[in-house]
Amino acid sequence: MGLFRNLTGIFTVVLILTLFFASSNAIQIKILNNCSYTVWAAANPGGGRQLNQGQTWTLTNVNGAGRIWGRTNCAFDRDGRGKCESGDCDGRLECRSNGRAPNTIAEYALDQSNDNDIVGVSVVEGFNIPVGFSNLTGSCSSRESKCTGDVNGACPMELRDPGGCNNPCTVFNNNQFCCTSRNICEATSYSKIFKDLCPYASTYPSDDDGKSICPTGIDYSVVFCPSSSSKEVARSPPSNPSRDSGVLFKILNNCRYTVWAAASPGGGRQLDSGKTWTINVNPGTSSARIWARTGCSFDGAGRGRCQTGDCGGILECQGYGQAPNTLAEFTLSGFSNLDYIDISVIDGFNVPMELSPMSGGCNRVIQCTADIIEQCPAALRVDDGCNGACAVFKTDQYCCTSGNCGPTNYSKYFKDRCPDAYSYPKDDATSLFTCPSGANYKVVFCP
Template identity: 55%
Template sequence: MRILKNLPAFCILCATLFFASTNAARFDIRNNCPFTVWAAAVPGGGRQLNRGQSWALDVRAGTQGARIWARTGCSFDGAGRGRCQTGDCGGVLQCQAYGQPPNTLAEYALNQYNNLDFFDISLVDGFNVPMDFSPTSNGCTKGIRCTADINGQCPNQLRAQGGCNNPCTVFRTDKYCCNSGSCGPTDLSRFFKDRCPSAYSYPKDDPTSTFTCPGGTNYRVVFSASFNIRNNCPYTVWAAAVPGGGRQLNRGQTWTLNVKPGTKMARIWARTNCAFDNSGRGRCQTGDCGGFLQCQAYGSPPNTLAEYALNQFGNKDFFDISLVDGFNVPMEFSPTSNGCTRGIKCAQDIKTQCPNELKAPGGCHNPCTVYKTDKYCCNSGRCGSTNLSKFFKDRCRDAYSYPKDDLTSTFTCPGGTNYKVVFCP
């Protein structure tokens, strides 16, 4: 908040925080991320938080210029001296000063004008972790979210280890830093604003980025993995996700989906040739999920699938592209963070080349859908590849072609990785 300029940020990765009482605010800072963060607070100090751990911090009423943020990639000795890749506060575990950019900030000032709390998410120091910051009491319901894949999409000139710098940090000019008190948005600040419309994108971004609640309100901040779903097809698709729901995506449009750590048996797919009424009821030619825009169940074949399970054995994400429900739209499924670079693509013209016995309106069936036999469906748990499954494997070598095709078709990344799913890459 640039009224909150001094009003700081409680931004810890995967955290939940609560302000309580008119005399003091309680911040319960919780790390729900699948990796360790080093929570930092001014006032407050700092603490290592492994996945699932929390830190209860009491802050006096009237406090302003306060911040809470996540530090990543840290190492401290027994005396609490060390260094962090992002958010470092002078090389100490117990912060007495603000962190070094880039770091996503949750900023707040308690019991100010008219006994209101002022709060914001700020990207004026850049971005290192996704954040959801929302009130949970006092009848205050307007929260803030910044969970787009900013690190993965960061412009080259703003890239930093572990995060994405704000242009002021890089160029240090009045144009970006507003030192004279008079400046406006720029193309680089719009990069942040387009992805997180409710967050501060440059120092004078007050009208759309400062929020209030009555003093004594409780709050939560949650961090989670994000999936950036983009339609590059020359036609409209209706993206579907379980969990997640659904959304119409015209050519070039995107949908950022946030998924909780530990989620498994999850799918993302494209539906084609859909028509829905104002209540979200209708039908799709491929991938239909019971006639709803907002999917609660898997889609009807044929449909190309992005499948994943987060933070499983060894704290790894497991992901694949599957043709076990057939094919309707070319797809790419790739990681965009955590140094994980091995993605999957199935972009061949399978529909046009589809064997006659597998052809379907709008797509190409997998043989299990057509014949429903153990030979193709592996219901007994024992089956191998067939000439028909090899048709898919020959065209998309990294994708599942039949239900037991694990050895060549399952990929992993460290837990906490962000991903992109692109239709028609």
């Protein structure tokens, strides 16, 4: 019995020492949301967390390999089930899998060969928000890995996604962009666009420029919307100092009935006939939209539903609306310091709409005011609206998921009635308009 007690004591000391050294070497990664908007941070492994502006989330006892990313425009219920516009991980708040493209990724592989960590930022799966990855403690001679350029603003039309700028592999799904048949692949015209804006990020599968090597044993920081370096600012479209206070969008309901206006970003508001709602949108905002919802009913907590344009059953929208809905879309201070504006009926039509500048020396007025609902093809008809063909048939012909599509009989129906509006995903030549940065805008329902 005495020997047993001695062995037990020795085992206890060894266990305590093991736990002490393990905890002293445990790696932490501090995640900070420095964006002006809410980000739903995600980590695999690690889970997920909502981070409002300025909030942090620290991952402890990190080891092995993994990734961290930010999700945008999310809505989750009390059980943590819902969806995000970008970076969604199977509809869960607590991620158990990688996110859906496009998403800017902070990657790490700890304690690799020669006692080194390999960390970096990647836009191989596209871009949704700026991200920086750097060391918090210890000595690391490698530069910070980050991507802070205005990728969304400069994104080619064929790569644009409601949540950001997609990667060409997801869009075209071929070996040139996915690098599936060999271990080494080359830069492409698309990866060069990303590289020009984010020189310190990996832009295609064999691009190691975004990787930093640090000695094992130090802690790290992942920052959403980090400060831009002077080099990246010079490579990005310049901002207009006069717009630091934001761009005003005046939304007017000129319909004879109530609509529930929605904006992403921006939220939502009930607008009775003749009422207005003005929102302030940050310069540099991309892939944003404004629309009207009809047939809505909300309780005192802002929960309910709408017959058209519903955004997850909430008054204050945190994501895009459900088809059918007529859309006013915009990207501010985009490529060449221009605002890109359009009206789209790709997701169908519910309310007549006008989008026009109120200032800034631009006089482009875009409208879609035809009687589309009354003459809507039978296959697209729904209560209070006319659906988009993609929402009904969900095929590549109408959704253009492969990136190569043309007009159809259904898109021609919309185009004949609203010639200035997007009628299918590749309808850029006659539907995308620009204004010099510096304008404020007006959106009118039933102009």
